[in-house]
Amino acid sequence: MGAERQLSHAEVLGRYAGAFVDALVARGLRDVCLCPGSRSTPLALTFARHPRVKIWTHLDERSCAYFALGMAKVHGSAAPVAILCSSGTAAVNFAPAVVEAAQSHVPLLVLTADRPQELRDLGANQTIDQVRLYGSAAKWFVEMPLPEASEEMLRYVHMVGWRAIETTWAMPQGPVHLNFPFREPLVPAAVEPVFKDSRAEGFVGPINKEEHRFAPDVTAHRRGVIVCGPGMMEPTGSLLELAARLGWPVLADPLSNLRSSPHCNDNVIAGYDSFLRSAALADELAPDFVLRFGAPVTGRPLSSYLQRHRGVRHIVIAEPGLFPDPDLSSTGVIEAYPPTVCDILLERDDLPNADPGWLAAWRRAELKTREVVERILNESEVATEPSVITDLAEVLPDAFNIFAGNSMPVRDIDSFWPATKQVLSFYGNRGASGIDGVVSTALGAAAHYGRTVLVIGDLSFYHDMNGLLAVKRHGISATIVLVNNDGGGIFSFLSQNSEDEEHFETLFGTPHGLDFTPVAQLYGVGFQTVATRQEYKAALRASFDAPGVQIIEVKTDRAENLKLHQRIWREVAAAAVAPEVAK
């Protein structure tokens, strides 16, 4: 997919449409019902040129869609059927059959061509609002991007094609609508296949214990990695047993709850967020297979590592209807519960023998990282943002819930929370990852149970401070660790920090200068500010048994914090690369 020279508009169109159509054909598409139209030319010609696609032309879009519906009824999920039309009322005439497909649960791929955004809502000819045109009748709607031929875009449209067909088949079956904006000229160049079908080998669908379709993927590899994002992992025993049998590392996001469980074993790697920042190490630890569970991972280094090794087989296990692959690195998505998948694999007698050097390389990086972090943090008795996490991990008793605030806290927990056999549960608001509402969510999490520690930054705390009213009203007990760096600390890690220093503090740093001490009196909570690590740990220990909510504030400096993180990553990279590890 080299882009040595500038591609022509027609070539871009050809590659974009080709990457999309190739995915459909790879997932079994043979029949396309379409009506003549100009705007749909890029897709119509790409379909027509494909040797495996049969075109059924119709003049009336309403008949066309119903004709395809009849074909799709007979095909069921044996083979997909697509319909394609131009923009305007052509697309509206598809509607009756789309509604029928929705309500009689018939899989149907609905492709409509549209004017580009700059021609919409301006009285341009044959231009209507086609966004979500079929309302709730379409199971899934995607407003497709304008054609580009970057590798990311081609991967994206290829994935959308594959996912669209799988989505029409997922229960209850029904229509999926993709709306394609196209700019003139509309004739695409004939191009070679971009992906040779390699990204479309995967499938979505519920599996049960009898099904082992994906198992050979696993058993054919010896240097796999298991990646666990937030959620869905419990019970964790079989996953960790599987990892031990395979000798594969488990890169466990804290919100996966795999870092702290009685089953925790040497396969669990907690320091990846620090050591995978090293490009040399990320290369050294190149996997030949990725088995991923749960939601996308929190930290950038791990997701960059997965993107870096996008060539390998990469299977995602996810809840039905989800497709947790923002990195576009997966080659297959399976709808299933992780423990079920692990049980299926554990029952097989063809699991490969563990490659001891493989896990050893990961363990080495893990241990070196932990050494470096401890050494650097132990240089200072002053509490820092990283030591807030490691010290909390040190003193926290069993059976506590940790609520990770968004922005820096969840990332520092990812970086610095070690793997242990403690019984802990991690929570966070990682669905939309807002900093609003975190105080209230954590108090709700503590409402029945208590034994909860919230780690939260000052902006997020300020944002939902009035949520503290619930403490008195409902008699809630919890510990709140307030990491106060007087502003948005995470922005210091962005390039905006160095590239426009003039406006940085106003636009991103946003210091508020608030002294939070009066909050104690206002809401009837305990409040103390600590400076040293000893004070912090003592305050934590005291808070665990105290009734009500205890806020422990740790004041930090954003610039110093950035330097500290950077030093840790630098020294981890230096220490953890092991040139002797065989590649």
Place this chain on the structure above:
Amino acid sequence: MGAERQLSHAEVLGRYAGAFVDALVARGLRDVCLCPGSRSTPLALTFARHPRVKIWTHLDERSCAYFALGMAKVHGSAAPVAILCSSGTAAVNFAPAVVEAAQSHVPLLVLTADRPQELRDLGANQTIDQVRLYGSAAKWFVEMPLPEASEEMLRYVHMVGWRAIETTWAMPQGPVHLNFPFREPLVPAAVEPVFKDSRAEGFVGPINKEEHRFAPDVTAHRRGVIVCGPGMMEPTGSLLELAARLGWPVLADPLSNLRSSPHCNDNVIAGYDSFLRSAALADELAPDFVLRFGAPVTGRPLSSYLQRHRGVRHIVIAEPGLFPDPDLSSTGVIEAYPPTVCDILLERDDLPNADPGWLAAWRRAELKTREVVERILNESEVATEPSVITDLAEVLPDAFNIFAGNSMPVRDIDSFWPATKQVLSFYGNRGASGIDGVVSTALGAAAHYGRTVLVIGDLSFYHDMNGLLAVKRHGISATIVLVNNDGGGIFSFLSQNSEDEEHFETLFGTPHGLDFTPVAQLYGVGFQTVATRQEYKAALRASFDAPGVQIIEVKTDRAENLKLHQRIWREVAAAAVAPEVAK
């Protein structure tokens, strides 16, 4: 639930809110987080009065929703959490937490109070548009009806409460939004529970082979009926084997494809649409259990029979996300494939012994019905709408597809198509049941395979006549039986026919006076009109081997057709009731 006297407004409110809240509590609700407000009073007071509900009050709706979110994160699907607020921006302040719940897959029941419809969009105070307020973030949205206390309404709101909680739990988990319009005065009367939880015993959720949760329901009964609506039934072997083991009748909608399969046995009952019109017979054949598969059944008599016996346990097996119970008669909905459920039951050793008298009563009604229909139809050599169906069933070879047009054809097929061991597949557009697009859908169904017979009425045929262009373009072979009664025949069966004869023909009969003969030349299809049953059967036989599309028109008279149907039903009722059948 007697309604002997006129209920007060407060009593109506109390029963409506009570029926709803009782369902939530029966499904495990214990925690409700709410903010003070006037419009939400009917629900707030009903929750507060309920001994098993704990109220968590908050002042700020944003905090309230996030607090509930935190509680719901910890509860998971162990217990539901609901939030409740008044109308206006109160509901909008729920939005951030609802979005977070959607994206982090946390079950949350969102209840908003609203002004009644007559106060909306007129500048009334604190009135905003709350319909689908959270957009795609709510997995399911229901604009609730204004409070009423009819049995139907109480059943409905009870079911919505039960279904709403189950829907928050279905994968991927997330928020459900119910918007309640309430009229002043807003204080509900304290009322006794309406349902004693009986309608909320069911559950929704995927099952696998290890799970037998529902099996004791089945094994505890000996006079069950199995009802199969359109779709999802294949392979049919295990269902029919189960019916044989239990000695239960299978009331098989033709679109279930159970009436015509090599596994078809004496349990399959095809004549129910005729004989269940008899109230005496519907009472005589009272079931003690209903096991229902697939989409809602086509005909009214069967759905009336199910409503008549609404007191019995009634389990529906359906695709995930569906809830095919427009009769509000089910007591439980299970997400599963019918063959899986049947296999689970067949593996059990506690299946009850068949009650031979039970199936015999159904067989008797079935055979009597068939005798009466044959006798009456054989009185005349002229083709009628019922004989069009029975004669087609008689001459059709194996391995054909039958496409049932909407309105009368699908109902006559339901009434008159017998159960046989032939291998046939039935299709129809029963999702939205439109008469548009039927010709094109049937041609699409025939596109690859041929061997298709479409039975269609004249209005539906006219509606999509231009779809016939596909015949020549794509070389499609099919037989079209055109039942031409010059208008909307089904309306003759409605009360509009007798109650306003003056306007009936203009508004409903809608005679078009079209002679369809030129269609042959226009679209290059065969066309012949037949009058007698012999001509019809000969034309059918000739069409099966002919290339292209052959249209066989049968002209009928709407008034005569109504009389014929009514006579059949009357004589079936007289013949089929068996006073000696033990109740």
